[in-house]
Amino acid sequence: MMTVRLARCEDLPALQALYDGARRFMAQNGNPEQWKTGGPTRAALEQDIRRGESYVCEEDGTLCAAFMFRAPVAEGETEPDYACINGAWAAPGPYGVMHRVAVATQGKGVVGFCIDWCFAKCGNLRMDTHRDNRPMRRALTKNGFVYCGVIRLGFDGSERLAYQKLK
Template sequence: MSEFVMERATLADLPAMMTLYAHARQFMAEQGNPGQWGDSYPDEAQLTEDIESGGAWLCRENGALLAAFYFAPGPDEDYAVIRDGSWMGEERPYWVIHRVASYGGKGAAAWCLDWCWQRCDNLRIDTHRDNLPMQRLLEKCGFGLRGVVSCRHGGERLAYQKLR
């Protein structure tokens, strides 16, 4: 029986990550969400920065890449101002999850969110209004909608949090 394995991404993983994110952008466009990442986000420079900071993580099964995401301690400037709601436990440190992408079908994205939750007790994440699959996943994984944030990469996002 196979199981998921989590590892930090390295620069050698960059080509496989670029392919995964291209797949994710295509999936989002097919699901009615072409605007969240457009045609090129995250680009090679962003992923390189994620890797070099130690925040890029990969989920594999039997060596095959299933999912990738960014996971790091806050604060995150995108979350400094929230509208139409508020963060819970604002005085507490939090971690952020960004750029979640998966090939789907095996529960890898949910497993990644749970893996993050096992490592901290205050998580923040955001997604586009049109990203209904991610909104459903976040709600299924126990995240609550907290309001709206503006992203430095463009546009507003629905802000979610999970707090113990």
């Protein structure tokens, strides 16, 4: 049975290994640009843990996924990278955001389980992904997200495709 819990500092080595594997998978499957500089960094993961926004999904005690989740982003506030969109969000806030999704094994429904867990907490969920990340784009569509437009990341200006799921 899959469960979600807050990540802890002692999870960092396993988290880094999980993200290393996700980078390899993306590079081997037509997405060599996303996280090519080694992201998410250990510092980013540590910050997510300190803020209580880093989560792991486990099945029978084995780490099968990790993600960052924040909710709610209150009405009148915005996720910094989501402030400007070439397109339009499907609905205003408050909303939750999910970032840095990585799974250990593809095709087992783990992404959908994690999305459902986050969505149950907020009922209005926003995500983004690299244009070349076809597995994630399929997962978002399969799990009820609608495409809203293109955003640009503040740290490097690269574009991401933005999606939203509503109740």
